[in-house]
Amino acid sequence: MKIGNKTILLFVGIVYLIFFSLFFSLTGLRFILGFLAIFILPIYLLLGLFNFEQFERLTYSFFLSIGIVPTLIYYLGIMISFRIAIVVVFATLVTAWVFLRKIVY
Numbered sequence: 001m002k003i004g005n006k007t008i009l010l011f012v013g014i015v016y017l018i019f020f021s022l023f024f025s026l027t028g029l030r031f032i033l034g035f036l037a038i039f040i041l042p043i044y045l046l047l048g049l050f051n052f053e054q055f056e057r058l059t060y061s062f063f064l065s066i067g068i069v070p071t072l073i074y075y076l077g078i079m080i081s082f083r084i085a086i087v088v089v090f091a092t093l094v095t096a097w098v099f100l101r102k103i104v105y
Contacts, residue, residue, distance in 0.1 A: 017029065017032065017033075020032045038069070038090055039065040039066070039069050039070075040061050040062060040065050042065075042069070042090060042093030042094055042097065043060075043061040043064050043065040043068065043069070043093070044057055044058065044061035045094070045097040046093065046096065046097050046100070047060055047061055047064075049097075049100055049101060049104050069089060069093075072085075072089045072092075073085045073086055073089050076088060076089060
């Protein structure tokens with residue numbers, strides 16, 4: 001399945017934001033934006049280094065981030081504070097993306 005039109009993805013994203021905003025108010029909006037930024041974005045950027053289509057990147061980043069990111073945060077959170085572990089894991093994944101992007105390109 002190929003989604004070539006980015007306006008469809010933008011429209012779907014806006015519908016999700018409106019849904020979470022209306023039904024869960026500001027807390028729901030903060031949750032979905034935080035979930036996208038902390039969980040989905042780093043894996044999505046890492047998968048961008050490979051030859052995947054955009055729909056595949058979105059799908060794989062969702063399912064990979066459900067398994068990888070919480071595991072890293074949990075095991076690091078055992079040793080240090082969980083809030084610090086979230087920041088460290090996010091920074092590590094983004095740093096890995098920057099480092100691998102310089103190697104690949």
